[in-house]
Amino acid sequence: MLRLPPFQYHRPSQVEEAVELLDRYPGDAMPVAGGTDLIPNMKHRLFTPGHLVALKGISHLHGIRVQGEELTIGACASLTSVAQSREVRTHFPALAEAAGQVAGPQLRNAGTLGGNLCLDTRCTYYNQTEFWRRALGYCLKKDGTVCHVTRVGRKCVAAHSADTPPVLMTLGAQVELVGPSGSRVLPVREFFVADGVWNSRREPDEIVTRVRVPLQPKAFHGSEASGEVSTRVRTGYAKLRQRGAIDFPLLTVAVAVALAPDGTVTWVRGVVTGLGARPRELTGWEEIAVGEPLTPEVVEALAERAGQQCRPLENMIQDPGWRGAMVPVYVRRALGKAVKQGGGGSL
Amino acid sequence: MAPTHRIVRLTVNGDTRTAGVPVHYTLLETLRYAMGLTGSKQGCDKGDCGACTVLLNGEPRLSCITPVWEAEGLDVVTVEGLAGPDGALHPLQDEFDLHGAAQCGFCTPGILCSAAGLLARNPRPTREEIREALSGNLCRCTGYTKIYEAVEAAAARLGSGDAERERGERKEGVS
Numbered sequence: 279m280l281r282l283p284p285f286q287y288h289r290p291s292q293v294e295e296a297v298e299l300l301d302r303y304p305g306d307a308m309p310v311a312g313g314t315d316l317i318p319n320m321k322h323r324l325f326t327p328g329h330l331v332a333l334k335g336i337s338h339l340h341g342i343r344v345q346g347e348e349l350t351i352g353a354c355a356s357l358t359s360v361a362q363s364r365e366v367r368t369h370f371p372a373l374a375e376a377a378g379q380v381a382g383p384q385l386r387n388a389g390t391l392g393g394n395l396c397l398d399t400r401c402t403y404y405n406q407t408e409f410w411r412r413a414l415g416y417c418l419k420k421d422g423t424v425c426h427v428t429r430v431g432r433k434c435v436a437a438h439s440a441d442t443p444p445v446l447m448t449l450g451a452q453v454e455l456v457g458p459s460g461s462r463v464l465p466v467r468e469f470f471v472a473d474g475v476w477n478s479r480r481e482p483d484e485i486v487t488r489v490r491v492p493l494q495p496k497a498f499h500g501s502e503a504s505g506e507v508s509t510r511v512r513t514g515y516a517k518l519r520q521r522g523a524i525d526f527p528l529l530t531v532a533v534a535v536a537l538a539p540d541g542t543v544t545w546v547r548g549v550v551t552g553l554g555a556r557p558r559e560l561t562g563w564e565e566i567a568v569g570e571p572l573t574p575e576v577v578e579a580l581a582e583r584a585g586q587q588c589r590p591l592e593n594m595i596q597d598p599g600w601r602g603a604m605v606p607v608y609v610r611r612a613l614g615k616a617v618k619q620g621g622g623g624s625l
Numbered sequence: 626m627a628p629t630h631r632i633v634r635l636t637v638n639g640d641t642r643t644a645g646v647p648v649h650y651t652l653l654e655t656l657r658y659a660m661g662l663t664g665s666k667q668g669c670d671k672g673d674c675g676a677c678t679v680l681l682n683g684e685p686r687l688s689c690i691t692p693v694w695e696a697e698g699l700d701v702v703t704v705e706g707l708a709g710p711d712g713a714l715h716p717l718q719d720e721f722d723l724h725g726a727a728q729c730g731f732c733t734p735g736i737l738c739s740a741a742g743l744l745a746r747n748p749r750p751t752r753e754e755i756r757e758a759l760s761g762n763l764c765r766c767t768g769y770t771k772i773y774e775a776v777e778a779a780a781a782r783l784g785s786g787d788a789e790r791e792r793g794e795r796k797e798g799v800s
């Protein structure tokens with residue numbers, strides 16, 4: 279039996295009201311959407327806010343729709359609705375797949391896209407009961423002074439473990455935030471920081487209201503793809519997990535690739551998570567693939583390049599060496615899915 | 626002083642029920658400890674195992690990580706609400722019995738709720754769809770084959786349109 283610590287529950291119906299509540303109790307209030315991350319964490323005494331500000335009753339935060347040149351997804355859209363949405367499946371199959379691979383069905387019914395973006399980082403030494411953590415003398419991320427993973431240094435390297443952000447990053451998506459001093463928009467690529475204690479640029483009194491994903495290739499990336507309306511963008515997602523359901527990722531790979539009508543790559547992007555606190559954007563891929571068709575040799579070179587850049591840590595119980603060896607395997611699988619994608623990814 | 630307890634009003638299995646509960650109670654705690662509905666099980670109590678699964682407006686959800694306030698205004702169905710008002714078993718319950726789809730039985734209420742949610746939105750699920758719908762419910766003793774077979778049999782019965790067979794045929798024999 280795991281009891282929740284006491285809290286007051288607020289159910290605002292407007293974004294402004296929610297922000298006002300967070301602002302009213304600085305350091306003692308947290309937003310809650312599906313609660314599928316926060317409530318278990320509160321049961322483990324990782325967070326003990328005196329006030330929870332429930333977001334699901336705010337109608338403005340719901341809905342998935344194509345608006346002009348972008349797909350917009352409300353922060354409180356459930357992961358089930360993202361996975362099943364016709365718009366998402368048509369334009370970005372990998373996003374639907376990533377949402378559909380989060381946890382299990384009951385958790386996807388409750389869990390939201392906004393909560394997935396704001397998911398707390400995870401670590402073997404952190405996602406444990408208070409009793410367990412106390413027995414080990416706690417750790418740097420919560421109540422202690424040492425990191426049991428790096429054993430030296432002052433930085434927490436707990437793993438970014440959410441499924442949808444890597445896909446959103448490859449797609450050039452943006453996140454809208456509202457706080458006491460107004461609203462702002464950040465690219466999802468810039469949303470995360472390499473600090474396991476608090477791994478995003480979101481201020482504690484800010485609320486994620488929407489995610490916006492551009493439909494047009496030119497918006498994906500500056501110059502290369504601009505103007506090439508016939509460019510086909512394909513997306514792929516591959517997740518390593520212990521069981522086929524329920525489990526958090528041990529590693530995920532998201533790829534997006536744009537192909538010219540002749541099949542040559544005009545643009546490519548890859549993101550890997552399950553390593554440190556921030557999803558890792560793979561580098562050196564454009565030099566390998568742009569101007570080439572996606573032959574098995576090119577895919578192999580991309581996989582190898584990815585493997586060289588990713589060093590899993592002992593922040594999960596599963597062997598880091600094995601997880602590292604899986605990086606190229608999952609890059610191949612994600613690219614394979616992108617290549618196989620039929621008309622769905624055509625833009 | 627902020628209140629430590631509140632009166633919560635829920636619609637559970639068709640009845641409107643009120644209870645005074647600590648403000649930080651979960652839906653599961655409210656069902657089990659304030660309303661005496663102990664069918665939903667307290668397993669891992671942190672969202673992993675699925676034993677606490679109930680239906681909220683027809684959707685399978687985990688009551689152990691749902692603050693009770695989130696269930697207000699929604700239609701809550703627990704395993705106790707699957708049988709008819711006269712005690713006639715839901716075809717799922719009947720087929721679980723006939724197929725031996727339960728062993729220790731701890732996961733069964735949650736699995737029945739997930740399966741009932743599935744059949745309500747998809748009356749003729751494929752084996753793959755059943756596997757997917759039950760993938761958030763852990764069973765540690767029978768394995769899943771008999772469970773899948775029982776769900777398929779219940780779906781067939783519900784789909785046959787035979788009212789007698791749909792509900793309660795075996796009422797007499799099952800206590």
Ligand SMILES: Cc1cc2nc3c(=O)[nH]c(=O)nc-3n(C[C@H](O)[C@H](O)[C@H](O)COP(=O)(O)OP(=O)(O)OC[C@H]3O[C@@H](n4cnc5c(N)ncnc54)[C@H](O)[C@@H]3O)c2cc1C
Pocket residue numbers: 308309310311312313314315316317318333353354357379380381382385388389390391392393394395396397398439440441442484485486487524525526527671672673
């Ligand atoms: C057994 C289990 C397995 C899981 N497996 C996975 C998995 O495989 N992959 C995965 O990605 N996740 C997994 N999760 C975590 C979780 O279910 C999902 O990440 C889900 O998307 C979280 O969304 P939520 O709405 O429930 O978040 P909540 O728990 O409500 O919130 C999470 C955090 O985000 C903040 N927050 C929520 N919404 C907003 C908002 N709109 N604006 C600002 N802050 C906000 C909260 O304050 C909190 O800090 C798992 C959880 C469990 C219990």
Ligand code: SF4
Pocket residue numbers: 400401402403404417418419420424425426427428433434435436474593
């Ligand atoms: S990485 Fe280190 S500091 Fe961070 S949660 Fe794990 S043990 Fe704690």
